[in-house]
Amino acid sequence: MGTTFDDLQTAVSREGTVIESVKALVLSIKGMVDAANTANDPKIKAVIDQIVARADQLGAFVVENTPAAPPTP
DSSP states (O other), rough: OOOOOHHHHHHHHHHHHHHHHHHHHHHHHHHHHHHHHHHOOHHHHHHHHHHHHHHHHHHHEEEEEEEOOOOOO
16 A cells, blocks of 8 residues: 555654754754853854854744644544
């Protein structure tokens, strides 16, 4: 038998878990860089801003490409 709807739901759920893990990693790195930037170096601040922007892009991409849940029967 081919792929079932349950298989598809499982794959989407797994993908969501991976995406959340990547987002958590990116935000963790941002936190470490923030903590290391005790001199308030503008170059480090620019890198921090890039990290946050990319995490936001990832989140927006997920929202844009996640279909609405099917109605409950």
